[in-house]
Amino acid sequence: MSHMQIEQLRGRLDELNSQLLELLSERAEIGQQIGEWKRNAGLPLHDPVREKEMLDRLAAQNSGPLDEATVRRLFGDIFKATLQVQIEAPAKRKLLVSRASHREDTVVQIGDTAIGGGEPVLVAGPCSVESREQVREVAAALKRAGVPVIRGGAFKPRTSPYDFQGLGFEGLKLLKEAADEFGLLTISEIVTPAHLEEAAQYVDIIQIGARNMQNFELLKAAGDMRKPVLLKRGLAATMDEFLHAAEYIVSRGNSQVMLIERGIRTYEKWTRNTLDISAVPLLKRESHLPVLVDVSHSTGRKDIMAPCAKAALAAGADGIMVETHPNPAAALSDADQQLDLGEFAEFVRDVQSSGLYRAIKS
Numbered sequence: 005m006s007h008m009q010i011e012q013l014r015g016r017l018d019e020l021n022s023q024l025l026e027l028l029s030e031r032a033e034i035g036q037q038i039g040e041w042k043r044n045a046g047l048p049l050h051d052p053v054r055e056k057e058m059l060d061r062l063a064a065q066n067s068g069p070l071d072e073a074t075v076r077r078l079f080g081d082i083f084k085a086t087l088q089v090q091i092e093a094p095a096k097r098k099l100l101v102s103r104a105s106h107r108e109d110t111v112v113q114i115g116d117t118a119i120g121g122g123e124p125v126l127v128a129g130p131c132s133v134e135s136r137e138q139v140r141e142v143a144a145a146l147k148r149a150g151v152p153v154i155r156g157g158a159f160k161p162r163t164s165p166y167d168f169q170g171l172g173f174e175g176l177k178l179l180k181e182a183a184d185e186f187g188l189l190t191i192s193e194i195v196t197p198a199h200l201e202e203a204a205q206y207v208d209i210i211q212i213g214a215r216n217m218q219n220f221e222l223l224k225a226a227g228d229m230r231k232p233v234l235l236k237r238g239l240a241a242t243m244d245e246f247l248h249a250a251e252y253i254v255s256r257g258n259s260q261v262m263l264i265e266r267g268i269r270t271y272e273k274w275t276r277n278t279l280d281i282s283a284v285p286l287l288k289r290e291s292h293l294p295v296l297v298d299v300s301h302s303t304g305r306k307d308i309m310a311p312c313a314k315a316a317l318a319a320g321a322d323g324i325m326v327e328t329h330p331n332p333a334a335a336l337s338d339a340d341q342q343l344d345l346g347e348f349a350e351f352v353r354d355v356q357s358s359g360l361y362r363a364i365k366s
C-alpha cells in the first residue's frame with residue numbers, strides 16, 4: 005500500500021473519529037436528560053437490567069470484525085461514561101450568572117452611565133445619610149470629581165442595636181434630592197423585602213449588603229424587581245456561595261446584577277477585613293456580571309485605599325466604591341475609614357494618575 009493510500013485511510017479514520025465523538029456526545033446528552041428524569045422520580049441512575057438488554061442486542065447484531073467480548077466491553081465503557089455524566093450533572097449545572105451560559109460581559113446601563121465591560125466607574129458617598137446638608141455637600145464634591153453614582157446608607161444593619169440605625173426612607177429621600185440636584189445616580193442598601201418597591205422610587209441601584217448576601221427572601225424579592233442590584237460578598241462567603249446568591253436574583257428574571265468584593269474575615273487585624281483581590285479576576289472569569297471593589301469596608305484604613313483601588317482596577321474591576329464624608333470625625337457610622345472631601349479629591353486624582361480610571365467630565 006502506498007504512503008498516499010495510508011494517508012487517505014487515516015483521513016477516513018479521522019472523519020469517523022469525529023463522527024463517533026459527535027454521536028457519543030449526543031448519546032451522553034440524551035443520557036443526561038434520562039438521568040434528570042430519574043433523579044426527579046427518585047429512581048436509581050444505574051440500571052444493570054437495561055444495560056444487559058442493550059449489550060445482548062448489540063452482541064446479536066454484531067457481524068465482526070470486532071469479537072463479541074470487545075463489543076460488550078466497549079459499550080460497557082460507554083454506559084459507564086454516560087452514568088458518570090448523569091452523576092456529575094447537578095454539580096456542573098451552568099448557572100445563569102456564569103460565563104459558560106453567557107459569554108459577553110453584562111453591561112448595566114443606567115441613563116448615561118454604563119457599569120461593566122468598558123470604562124470603570126467610581127461610586128462614592130457617605131457611609132450613612134445623616135442630613136440634607138451633609139449629603140448635598142458630598143454630592144457636589146462627587147460632581148466636581150466626575151463621579152456619577154452617590155452611595156449613602158439609610159437602612160443600616162449595624163453590629164450593635166445601640167448604634168445609629170439610619171434615617172430610613174427619610175434618608176433615601178435626602179439622597180435622591182441631592183443626587184437630582186447634581187445629576188447623579190443613587191445607590192443604597194435595602195434590608196427588608198417589603199421596602200423594595202417604595203425604595204425603588206429613590207434609588208437607581210438597590211444594594212444588598214454583606215450580612216444579607218444569603219437572605220434568600222430578600223434575594224428573591226430583588227430578583228422580582230426590574231432594577232439594578234449591587235450584591236455585596238458576605239463576610240465569609242466563598243465564590244461559589246456568592247455566585248449562587250447572585251443566581252437567586254438573576255433566575256427570577258432580573259439580569260441587572262453587579263457583584264462587589266468588600267473584604268472577607270480573616271485572622272489579619274491590620275485591616276478591617278482582608279481585601280480578596282483574587283476574587284476580581286476569578287469572578288470576571290467565572291461570571292459575566294460586572295465586578296466592583298469596596299476599598300473602604302475591605303481595608304478600613306485611608307492610607308492604603310488608593311493603592312488597593314489601583315490593584316482592583318489592574319485586576320479587572322469594573323468599578324470602585326469608596327466612602328467620603330464632609331466631616332468624618334463627626335460621622336454617625338464608620339468615622340475612621342471615611343475620607344474627607346479633600347482626601348477624596350486626592351484619592352480620585354491618585355487613582356486617575358494610574359491610567360486605569362478616567363473621571364467622567366461633565
Ligand SMILES: O=C(O)C(=O)C[C@]1(C(=O)O)C=C[C@@H](O)C=C1
Nearest residue numbers: 035038049050051054083086087
Ligand atoms: O436508559 C437509562 O435508564 C439510562 O440511564 C441510560 C444508560 C445508557 O447509557 O444507556 C445509562 C446508565 C444506566 O445504567 C443505563 C443506561
